Amino acid sequence: MRIGVIGSGALGLYYGALLQRAGQDVHFLLRRDYQAIRRAGLTVTSPHGDFHLERVNGYQDSAQIGPVDLVLVGLKAYANAQLIELTRPLVATGTTLLTLQNGLGNEDLLAAAFGADKVVGGTAFLCCNRGQPGTVHHLDQGAIRIAEFAKGLSAKVEHLAVLFKQAGIPCEACADLTRIRWEKLVWNIPFNGLCALTGLPTGRLLACPETRQLIAEMMREVVAAANRQPLTEPLEGEGFIARLLDLTTGMGDYRPSMMVDRLQGSPLELDAIYGVPLERAAARAMPMPRVAMLHALLAATEPQAL
């Protein structure tokens, strides 16, 4: 299958590399890593075993990629103003667009530009950071859940799930995109923002009783707001939260993507992870006061808020 990766950060490079290793025809739109990957290929370090791809199709302009069967979108949501323009050259009649971006609103953008029936959304529970240019460090986890934007379970998402699983990526085809998106937000909303704001990794926040409790309270706010959305079945509450806290404790001192963004002086994915979820929660009369407070503190500390 001919696959184009738009947004080759840690997530795009890691999944793209696994797909290429499994024999897929993968084409990466590159920015930071272009020179390094053209020169020396792409290296993945992972507890599942390191590997190196000697020959990688890397481009600086998506027009050079041309039409593909599958676009894998890993772009930071704060760069969504460029998303449609970057993606358009890859889209033909039968193209599927799979966005694994964080937060809410990304599928809507792709659907408005290319048609809702082309769009699949997914959530990746992946601990992964970029290293030196040309190197990606896979640290932990990595499973993906995907679902159609415009309808329930389809042969198309089941076929995509098989493709990922053949590449060694645990992948589940799901019927309810809204549900898997909100389920992922239960993790992203507390950890991404609190780590970015405080400069403390996940393990430090979980080791402090006050912030561990705060994280659980924020998760409850997100679950309550999720369960006001039109879901096929409600999210489980306390049991799910307890499992997420345990799972994250096991990840040690992980730095979520938003913390990495702030440490690097990059913008934060505030709209996708906070702004849109807060709007959708408020629209169904379920305010999330702690989430709104975190959003306010992150917004005020962005450099452009000066």
Place this chain on the structure above:
Amino acid sequence: MRIGVIGSGALGLYYGALLQRAGQDVHFLLRRDYQAIRRAGLTVTSPHGDFHLERVNGYQDSAQIGPVDLVLVGLKAYANAQLIELTRPLVATGTTLLTLQNGLGNEDLLAAAFGADKVVGGTAFLCCNRGQPGTVHHLDQGAIRIAEFAKGLSAKVEHLAVLFKQAGIPCEACADLTRIRWEKLVWNIPFNGLCALTGLPTGRLLACPETRQLIAEMMREVVAAANRQPLTEPLEGEGFIARLLDLTTGMGDYRPSMMVDRLQGSPLELDAIYGVPLERAAARAMPMPRVAMLHALLAATEPQAL
């Protein structure tokens, strides 16, 4: 009147200097400023006019001060473990102890050691920072409200108010210490912690619509918790909050004491400004979720939380 100042930070030095200038016999327990003040006296810069005190009674040991009529306590509440020991040599039968420290719980400590009838509490609405050793910069405001710890309005606090006013310090004798303490917390709780946490001064937080709204919401939580306490009359809500926001906007980019503490790597007054108020609010079934969240974030980011 013979006056001893325990805790000669910005507040203690400023009010002590004004009292000495008005002819009172003031004795300062000094730490950081000892050498500078012994050598060259104490300088106050102020929009009301700068002044310099050439001869200042400064000590490194409170035993050298001995008994006084009035102890003015300006110690940081995080140093309260030393408060009683530092104060004891100054206390005789007729001594009055006036604490202008931040937050809740300070009078209780003094009352337990020296007797409730000796203790007067007060709140200072003062914008003041220390400069070079031996120099205090008064920036804005400066009024004090004082009240007995153990009873209502008394001749003693009215006499103290006259003493302060004669020194050019606006001072009001009040009947209800709990009320003035909580009223001050309506300002301290949002501004001290948010500025310390974000590293942004008051003006920046008020200029950002999200944090301005957050500040107002936190103020509402404090007013609601205050009005569950045994007050002689309830705190006013929205009108008071609007006036505080206006007043603070007029102060420009002020750095509250807790922000200065964090920038200097000092501990924060977390118990007095957050811990005890949260306990007293919870004891009367009025949780303050945003205040608790701020407390958690400040606690987690303290160096000793490592």
